[in-house]
Amino acid sequence: MRRQLLLLLALPVLAACTTVMPGRATPGTEIEQRGPAGVVPAGLERFYGQALGWEDCTPYATTGSTKSAFSNKSNIECARVEVPLDYAKPTDRTIKIGLLRQRATSSDQRIGSLLVNPGGPGGSGMAAAASMAKDVGRSDLGARFDFVGFDPRGVGASEPSVRCLTDPERDADRLDLDVDTSPEGIAQTEAENKAYADKCAERNGPEFLENVGTRDVVRDLDVLRSALGDAKLSFIGYSYGTRIGSEYAEAFPANVRALVLDGAVDPTQSEADSLVAQGAGFQKAFTAFSTWCAARKDCALGTDPAQANKAFRDLTLPLIQKPIDVEGRKLSYTDAITGAIQAMYSEQLWSPLNAGLAELRNNRASTLMLLADTYYDRDEQGKYSSITDAFTAIKCVDDPRQTDKAVLADIARKYKEAAPFLDDGNPPAAALDPCAYWPVPPTATPHTPKADGVPPILVVSTTGDPATPYEAGVNLAKALAGGLVTFQGNQHTVYLQGNRCVDTAGTDYLINLKLPPAGTTCS
Numbered sequence: 001m002r003r004q005l006l007l008l009l010a011l012p013v014l015a016a017c018t019t020v021m022p023g024r025a026t027p028g029t030e031i032e033q034r035g036p037a038g039v040v041p042a043g044l045e046r047f048y049g050q051a052l053g054w055e056d057c058t059p060y061a062t063t064g065s066t067k068s069a070f071s072n073k074s075n076i077e078c079a080r081v082e083v084p085l086d087y088a089k090p091t092d093r094t095i096k097i098g099l100l101r102q103r104a105t106s107s108d109q110r111i112g113s114l115l116v117n118p119g120g121p122g123g124s125g126m127a128a129a130a131s132m133a134k135d136v137g138r139s140d141l142g143a144r145f146d147f148v149g150f151d152p153r154g155v156g157a158s159e160p161s162v163r164c165l166t167d168p169e170r171d172a173d174r175l176d177l178d179v180d181t182s183p184e185g186i187a188q189t190e191a192e193n194k195a196y197a198d199k200c201a202e203r204n205g206p207e208f209l210e211n212v213g214t215r216d217v218v219r220d221l222d223v224l225r226s227a228l229g230d231a232k233l234s235f236i237g238y239s240y241g242t243r244i245g246s247e248y249a250e251a252f253p254a255n256v257r258a259l260v261l262d263g264a265v266d267p268t269q270s271e272a273d274s275l276v277a278q279g280a281g282f283q284k285a286f287t288a289f290s291t292w293c294a295a296r297k298d299c300a301l302g303t304d305p306a307q308a309n310k311a312f313r314d315l316t317l318p319l320i321q322k323p324i325d326v327e328g329r330k331l332s333y334t335d336a337i338t339g340a341i342q343a344m345y346s347e348q349l350w351s352p353l354n355a356g357l358a359e360l361r362n363n364r365a366s367t368l369m370l371l372a373d374t375y376y377d378r379d380e381q382g383k384y385s386s387i388t389d390a391f392t393a394i395k396c397v398d399d400p401r402q403t404d405k406a407v408l409a410d411i412a413r414k415y416k417e418a419a420p421f422l423d424d425g426n427p428p429a430a431a432l433d434p435c436a437y438w439p440v441p442p443t444a445t446p447h448t449p450k451a452d453g454v455p456p457i458l459v460v461s462t463t464g465d466p467a468t469p470y471e472a473g474v475n476l477a478k479a480l481a482g483g484l485v486t487f488q489g490n491q492h493t494v495y496l497q498g499n500r501c502v503d504t505a506g507t508d509y510l511i512n513l514k515l516p517p518a519g520t521t522c523s
Contacts, residue, residue, distance in 0.1 A: 034229025064379030098157030119239025122390030339371030
C-alpha cells in the first residue's frame with residue numbers, strides 16, 4: 001500500500017470544586033468529580049460534568065511498549081471519559097477517550113490540568129505523558145499542574161481504536177514496495193489502496209471513520225477540560241498536536257488559558273505543498289547528518305558529504321530486488337527508507353543510523369529494522385499500536401483528497417526533487433492513495449486560523465526540523481498573533497526535552513502566562 005509521508009449555544013457554569021465520591025466502581029478505582037467547569041454547551045451537560053474513575057494504568061496498555069510504560073508506576077493513574085461519537089447526535093452512540101494523569105506535586109499551588117498530545121496524527125498522548133512524567137514531576141511544571149496525556153478518539157487506549165490491518169497483515173504490507181510506476185504497477189498499487197480502504201470501512205464502520213478527525217478531537221478536548229475541572233484549557237501540542245491546539249483556539253477561543261504549540265503544522269498549506277515541504281525538510285536533515293557523518297572515521301557514507309545522496313542510494317536500492325533476512329523477517333527497501341527517516345527526527349539517532357547503514361555493507365540489517373519498527377510502533381512481540389491506521393483515517397477526513405493523477409505525478413516529481421536521497425530511480429508515480437477510496441468525505445480544509453479573542457499563545461519552531469519545517473511555526477505564530485521561540489538545531493520538536501532555554505521560556509509561559517521577549521532564540 002502506498003502511503004503519504006502528516007458556533008455553539010453555551011451555558012455558563014460556576015467554577016468547579018473537586019468531589020471524591022464515596023464508594024468505588026471497582027476495587028482500586030477512585031471516583032472523582034471535578035466538573036462541570038467553565039462553559040458547557042447545551043445538550044452536552046452529562047458529558048461535561050461526568051465523574052471519572054481513576055485506577056491503575058496497566059489494563060490500559062495496548063502494546064508491549066505501553067505495558068512497560070504504564071506498569072509499576074505509583075505516580076500515574078488512568079481513566080476513560082465518555083463522549084458522543086457524533087456531536088450532532090449526542091444522545092446516540094458514545095465512545096471513550098483514554099486519560100493518563102500524574103497529579104501536581106504541590107497541591108496547594110496547583111493551577112489545574114496540563115494536557116499533552118504528541119502528534120501523529122495517531123500518537124498516544126498517554127504513552128507520551130508516561131514517558132515524560134518522571135522529568136515533569138521533578139520540575140516547576142509538575143509542581144503546579146496535573147500532567148495529563150490523552151489518546152484521541154480512535155487511538156491507543158481510547159475505545160474503539162482504529163484498526164484496518166491485523167499485525168500479520170501489517171508485516172506483509174511493509175514488504176510490499178509499490179515502487180513500480182508502470183501502468184501495471186500503478187494499477188496494482190491502486191487496487192491495494194482500495195482494498196485497504198475497504199478493510200478500514202468493514203472493520204471500523206463508516207460512521208466511526210466519519211467522526212474520527214480533528215474536528216471531533218477538538219470537541220473531545222473541551223469535554224476533557226471540563227471533566228478535569230478546568231474552566232480554561234492549558235495544553236501542549238507537538239507536531240500534529242499543534243493542529244489540535246490551533247483548531248481548539250478557533251472553536252473555543254474563550255476557553256483557552258495557555259497553549260504551547262511545538263513543531264507546527266502549517267494550517268494554510270495544502271496536503272501537496274505540505275508533503276513537498278516535508279521532503280525538503282528531510283533532505284535538509286539528511287544533509288546535516290551526512291556532514292556530521294563525514295567527519296567520522298567510520299562513516300558508512302564516506303568522507304565527502306557531496307556524495308552522500310548517491311552513497312545512501314547505493315546502499316539501499318539493492319534492497320528492492322533482494323531484502324535482507326533479520327531473525328526470521330526481511331528488511332525491505334521501504335523499511336530501510338523508513339528507518340532512515342525515523343533517524344532524521346533527532347540527532348541522537350544519527351549514530352544508530354550510521355551503524356545501520358554500515359551493517360548493510362555486510363548484508364545485515366538489525367539496526368535499520370529496529371528503527372523502522374520504532375517508526376511503526378511495533379513491539380518485540382510483533383504487536384502494532386493503532387498509530388499507522390489512525391494516521392490514515394484521520395488524514396483522510398482532515399484533508400481534501402486528491403484524485404487528479406496529473407497533479408499527483410507533479411507532486412511526486414517535486415518530492416523527488418526536494419529529497420533526492422529518497423529517489424528510488426523510477427519515474428514519478430501517479431497512484432491514487434487510500435484516501436481517494438475512503439468511504440466518507442473530508443470534514444475539514446486547510447485555512448488560516450481565525451481565533452479572535454484568544455489569549456496569547458506560544459509557538460516553538462526548530463530551524464532544522466525535518467518533519468514540520470521552521471517557516472510553518474513562523475506562519476502559525478503570525479496567524480494566531482502569538483509569541484515565537486526559535487530553536488537552532490536538528491530535531492523534530494524540543495520543548496521539555498532538555499534544552500534549558502526553551503524549557504524555561506515554555507514553563508514560565510504556562511505557569512505565569514508570560515510570553516518570552518520577541519525574537520527569543522535558543523540553541
